[in-house]
Amino acid sequence: MLVLGIETSCDETGVALYESSAGLLSHTLYSQVDIHADYGGVVPELASRDHVRKTLPLIAEVLADAGVRRNQIEGVAYTSGPGLVGALLVGAAIGRSLAWALEIPAVPVHHMEGHLLAPMLEDDCPEFPFIALLVSGGHTQLVEVSGVGRYRLLGESLDDAAGEAFDKTAKMLGLPYPGGPELARVAAQGDPGRFRFPRPMTDRPGLDFSFSGLKTFALNTMHKELPDHHTLDEQQVMQTRADIARAFEDAVVDTLVIKCRRAVRESGCKRLVLAGGVSANRQLREKIQQTLKREGGRAYYPRPAFCTDNGAMIAYAGWQRLKAGQHEPLRFNAQPRWQLGDLSAVRA
Amino acid sequence: MRLLAIETATEACSAALYINGEISEHYEVAPRQHAQLILPMMEQLLAEAELKLSQLDALAFGRGPGSFTGVRIATGVIQGAAFGAQLPVVPISTLAALAQRHYRMQGARRILPAFDARMGELYWAAYEVVADGLVTRVGSEQAATPERVDLPAGEGWQGVGTGWATYSEILTQRMGARLTAIEGGLLCSAQDVAQLAVRRYTAGEAVAAELALPVYLRDQVAKKPA
Numbered sequence: 117m118l119v120l121g122i123e124t125s126c127d128e129t130g131v132a133l134y135e136s137s138a139g140l141l142s143h144t145l146y147s148q149v150d151i152h153a154d155y156g157g158v159v160p161e162l163a164s165r166d167h168v169r170k171t172l173p174l175i176a177e178v179l180a181d182a183g184v185r186r187n188q189i190e191g192v193a194y195t196s197g198p199g200l201v202g203a204l205l206v207g208a209a210i211g212r213s214l215a216w217a218l219e220i221p222a223v224p225v226h227h228m229e230g231h232l233l234a235p236m237l238e239d240d241c242p243e244f245p246f247i248a249l250l251v252s253g254g255h256t257q258l259v260e261v262s263g264v265g266r267y268r269l270l271g272e273s274l275d276d277a278a279g280e281a282f283d284k285t286a287k288m289l290g291l292p293y294p295g296g297p298e299l300a301r302v303a304a305q306g307d308p309g310r311f312r313f314p315r316p317m318t319d320r321p322g323l324d325f326s327f328s329g330l331k332t333f334a335l336n337t338m339h340k341e342l343p344d345h346h347t348l349d350e351q352q353v354m355q356t357r358a359d360i361a362r363a364f365e366d367a368v369v370d371t372l373v374i375k376c377r378r379a380v381r382e383s384g385c386k387r388l389v390l391a392g393g394v395s396a397n398r399q400l401r402e403k404i405q406q407t408l409k410r411e412g413g414r415a416y417y418p419r420p421a422f423c424t425d426n427g428a429m430i431a432y433a434g435w436q437r438l439k440a441g442q443h444e445p446l447r448f449n450a451q452p453r454w455q456l457g458d459l460s461a462v463r464a
Numbered sequence: 465m466r467l468l469a470i471e472t473a474t475e476a477c478s479a480a481l482y483i484n485g486e487i488s489e490h491y492e493v494a495p496r497q498h499a500q501l502i503l504p505m506m507e508q509l510l511a512e513a514e515l516k517l518s519q520l521d522a523l524a525f526g527r528g529p530g531s532f533t534g535v536r537i538a539t540g541v542i543q544g545a546a547f548g549a550q551l552p553v554v555p556i557s558t559l560a561a562l563a564q565r566h567y568r569m570q571g572a573r574r575i576l577p578a579f580d581a582r583m584g585e586l587y588w589a590a591y592e593v594v595a596d597g598l599v600t601r602v603g604s605e606q607a608a609t610p611e612r613v614d615l616p617a618g619e620g621w622q623g624v625g626t627g628w629a630t631y632s633e634i635l636t637q638r639m640g641a642r643l644t645a646i647e648g649g650l651l652c653s654a655q656d657v658a659q660l661a662v663r664r665y666t667a668g669e670a671v672a673a674e675l676a677l678p679v680y681l682r683d684q685v686a687k688k689p690a
């Protein structure tokens with residue numbers, strides 16, 4: 117079955133073609149990061165406006181790249197939530213009506229299910245069940261995945277998502293938008309021994325997270341070390357910023373690793389999947405891999421392009437549901453607060 | 465000539481099928497229901513006419529101005545359908561469609577359609593019916609305050625649309641005796657989009673699916689931090 121996947125939940129337009137026997141045929145992504153950079157964050161209305169301009173040209177691009185005619189598509193999958201309602205509606209409207217015109221089924225896909233199943237696009241993919249850590253600008257969740265649609269939320273962030281804390285702290289440090297990856301770059305120059313930030317909620321049982329306190333801790337450290345009338349030279353200021361970035365990154369990564377280890381031990385499942393934008397963070401990848409090795413298991417991650425938002429994971433998750441006979445009637449919807457737990461299981 | 469038109473920019477949701485001069489339409493006032501209603505309406509019109517989408521010559525849609533989300537629903541639906549069926553698209557101004565509807569219902573020949581654009585502004589334009597029974601714009605489409613929208617020259621103008629309900633006092637005052645009637649409750653309807661689209665299609669003004677894009681009129685939607 118040849119499935120077209122469309123992702124428009126936030127500030128990236130992703131389109132892909134997945135074929136059930138041949139695998140991924142083509143995928144492409146357009147990032148709106150330059151559009152939102154001047155505003156210091158995603159402007160929902162501008163995001164929606166750009167998706168309307170980009171989605172069809174990207175669909176045409178993947179068809180041409182894969183050498184496929186539009187009437188060979190057998191199913192359409194689009195992200196229906198969670199995400200920005202206006203942005204979601206664009207992909208849903210185009211995807212649903214394209215399927216109607218081609219007289220093929222369409223299926224709405226849960227964005228996080230896309231991320232959970234993204235490692236299945238790789239040759240070396242995990243078997244079910246596995247534990248997944250979803251870390252992005254919008255989510256920090258630990259989920260037990262025992263099959264397609266069989267998800268159990270083990271823990272999540274009670275306040276900021278890890279990626280959000282990265283971005284906000286980066287902004288405080290005066291780093292350019294989007295700050296997360298930039299903070300990690302600066303942190304690489306930092307001295308890991310100079311500051312030590314707390315590892316929130318690791319001293320009590322449970323798998324929930326809290327990252328907003330770390331952001332405040334970083335701010336307080338900055339005010340103390342770099343007051344308005346300091347006498348440090350430029351080099352010292354840069355180094356202090358790098359040291360704060362390093363302490364912050366180490367704290368976030370350690371916290372995530374500690375909770376992952378706890379989830380692996382409590383569940384007895386030794387396969388761990390890292391997904392979401394923050395899973396591109398190198399420190400996190402390395403430490404998770406070392407930890408899982410020590411636990412006698414291993415970590416899996418999608419290639420970096422499929423850690424962040426993309427159309428390939430939507431095409432894949434959509435195919436899983438289409439082949440199980442699921443499809444959307446002749447309407448479409450954005451579900452900005454769709455819960456992972458509301459999904460139905462798919463028979464293997 | 466066979467053409468399918470949709471309109472979802474106001475609280476009304478509608479689809480109309482034009483076949484050689486005859487028009488059938490499904491129309492419902494259903495706020496926030498457009499994404500549920502529009503494709504079934506299109507499907508039903510085709511079924512009633514025993515036509516397939518691919519047997520049409522073109523698609524048309526109300527390209528705005530209006531509710532940003534509403535305009536994007538129509539745009540997205542038409543883009544997907546036109547791309548799938550490889551049909552050309554005729555984008556039609558919702559202000560023109562509203563004026564056309566008022567002409568069709570009341571016979572008025574000088575029409576000032578206005579939508580309440582919120583933030584103290586109107587989406588605004590002026591239309592006249594000349595010879596072919598279709599409205600033609602005089603001047604430009606605008607997003608502006610009721611104090612600043614351009615008023616047309618001449619007598620015998622009628623105001624239509626939600627903008628006239630919200631700002632009747634200031635607009636009536638500015639137009640004075642040149643205004644003869646106000647119809648503040650009128651919403652857009654796809655059959656008028658279809659009528660106007662036939663003229664533009666015949667004039668060779670249809671575009672490819674990926675060029676079927678909204679016209680918002682308001683482009684300042686966020687403030688950049690200082």
